Amino acid sequence: MGRLEIRRASLNDLNDLTRLMREADERPYTTSDVQRILHNLNEDRFVAWIAYADSFPCGITMLERKTLRWRNCDLHSGFWVNLYVRPSMRQTRLFVKMVMTMFQAAPALGFDLLYAATRRSQVAEANIALGMTEVGRIPLYGCILRPGRLLAKYRRLGVYLRPICYIADCIYYPVVYLRDISWQHNATIAQCDWIDEGLHDVTTLRDYISRDCVYTPLNSQQYKDRFDVAPDRGYYELLTSRCNGTLRGAIAWRMAERGPSIRAGIVMDVVPSSEDFDHFKALFRTIHQRARNNGAEIVLALPGWGSSAETYLQELGYRRMPEQYVVMMRPIKNLPADFPVNDIRKWRYTFADNDAF
Numbered sequence: 001m002g003r004l005e006i007r008r009a010s011l012n013d014l015n016d017l018t019r020l021m022r023e024a025d026e027r028p029y030t031t032s033d034v035q036r037i038l039h040n041l042n043e044d045r046f047v048a049w050i051a052y053a054d055s056f057p058c059g060i061t062m063l064e065r066k067t068l069r070w071r072n073c074d075l076h077s078g079f080w081v082n083l084y085v086r087p088s089m090r091q092t093r094l095f096v097k098m099v100m101t102m103f104q105a106a107p108a109l110g111f112d113l114l115y116a117a118t119r120r121s122q123v124a125e126a127n128i129a130l131g132m133t134e135v136g137r138i139p140l141y142g143c144i145l146r147p148g149r150l151l152a153k154y155r156r157l158g159v160y161l162r163p164i165c166y167i168a169d170c171i172y173y174p175v176v177y178l179r180d181i182s183w184q185h186n187a188t189i190a191q192c193d194w195i196d197e198g199l200h201d202v203t204t205l206r207d208y209i210s211r212d213c214v215y216t217p218l219n220s221q222q223y224k225d226r227f228d229v230a231p232d233r234g235y236y237e238l239l240t241s242r243c244n245g246t247l248r249g250a251i252a253w254r255m256a257e258r259g260p261s262i263r264a265g266i267v268m269d270v271v272p273s274s275e276d277f278d279h280f281k282a283l284f285r286t287i288h289q290r291a292r293n294n295g296a297e298i299v300l301a302l303p304g305w306g307s308s309a310e311t312y313l314q315e316l317g318y319r320r321m322p323e324q325y326v327v328m329m330r331p332i333k334n335l336p337a338d339f340p341v342n343d344i345r346k347w348r349y350t351f352a353d354n355d356a357f
């Protein structure tokens with residue numbers, strides 16, 4: 001390794017950042033995509049570090065500023081994202097040096113704590129070895145909509161086997177459809193525009209149900225901004241369920257491509273009113289319908305929004321996927337004595353926290 005430099009990144013590094021983020025996410029980002037994703041590298045939103053070896057860009061690591069609320073105490077938090085080291089520079093200690101640079105800078109940048117989540121177990125192990133603490137694990141759940149096509153894509157089956165899989169889907173769907181239309185409920189499901197007054201109801205309910213958890217509070221403007229445009233320019237939909245005009249639940253979701261061209265509906269955020277399973281079920285069924293109409297093979301959800309989340313998903317026919325997300329944190333300053341450092345059940349973590357699925 002030649003001369004190594006790790007420094008704070010600015011918009012002057014935009015071309016290099018774009019190159020590295022394209023490689024890291026395997027997406028054809030433009031510089032304006034990266035500028036948007038990194039919020040113009042405005043220090044109030046994002047802090048980034050970039051590494052150069054002999055003037056060649058070779059690594060990045062970033063902290064997104066977020067607020068984590070725990071029992072009325074708002075903590076300045078850095079959500080660790082966009083960690084990447086170019087293959088030619090792996091296992092050279094560059095990774096360790098970048099992480100240490102970031103950790104050492106965190107107190108002066110005003111952070112109370114850093115946190116992260118990853119589904120790559122090797123990365124979690126490495127981060128823990130470098131000083132993060134495991135908060136806990138959240139398993140990924142999936143509801144299969146087109147089992148045949150999913151299998152064909154996942155196993156990369158040849159053209160001769162594919163028709164058999166597709167015929168299986170043609171049998172599967174009417175069975176599910178008949179089951180769904182025969183189910184009676186009194187929920188009124190509607191799509192909420194991101195400018196709707198209804199958004200305020202959603203964020204108020206979200207605050208209320210999260211009051212005993214560590215979570216990212218978002219007012220209606222922040223909720224709208226969060227779901228404005230996805231990193232890959234995809235869009236999000238917010239569905240609400242009401243009974244006699246009163247909000248009983250809401251779900252934000254989107255379509256995305258995952259793995260070998262697998263089309264997936266992604267449940268981004270779930271805001272259920274307490275134990276109201278019918279509204280929850282009606283919302284999920286609507287999402288399944290919409291995802292199916294958009295060509296989805298599967299719908300994925302991360303049950304990190306409450307203690308009954310996993311049970312509810314299982315009742316809806318979701319199955320545990322092989323992956324799980326490891327949530328980690330590192331205190332930077334003194335945290336409240338009862339802060340749940342090692343208790344994931346007291347954290348609200350969903351894909352709303354990060355579009356990493």
Ligand SMILES: CC(C)(COP(=O)(O)OP(=O)(O)OC[C@H]1O[C@@H](n2cnc3c(N)ncnc32)[C@H](O)[C@@H]1OP(=O)(O)O)[C@@H](O)C(=O)NCCC(=O)NCCS
Pocket residue numbers: 024083084085086089090091092093094095096117118119120122123125126127129130
């Ligand atoms: C993740 C990434 C940045 C790690 O960089 P790397 O150069 O491959 O890291 P290394 O394998 O050299 O590990 C560095 C140190 O981390 C620790 N470490 C790594 N893997 C570990 C493991 N499984 N268990 C414990 N410690 C581990 C060790 O301290 C190691 O130092 P050592 O070489 O003295 O043992 C890099 O692999 C990468 O960019 N991957 C693709 C993008 C990515 O996955 N980003 C994370 C998204 S969540």
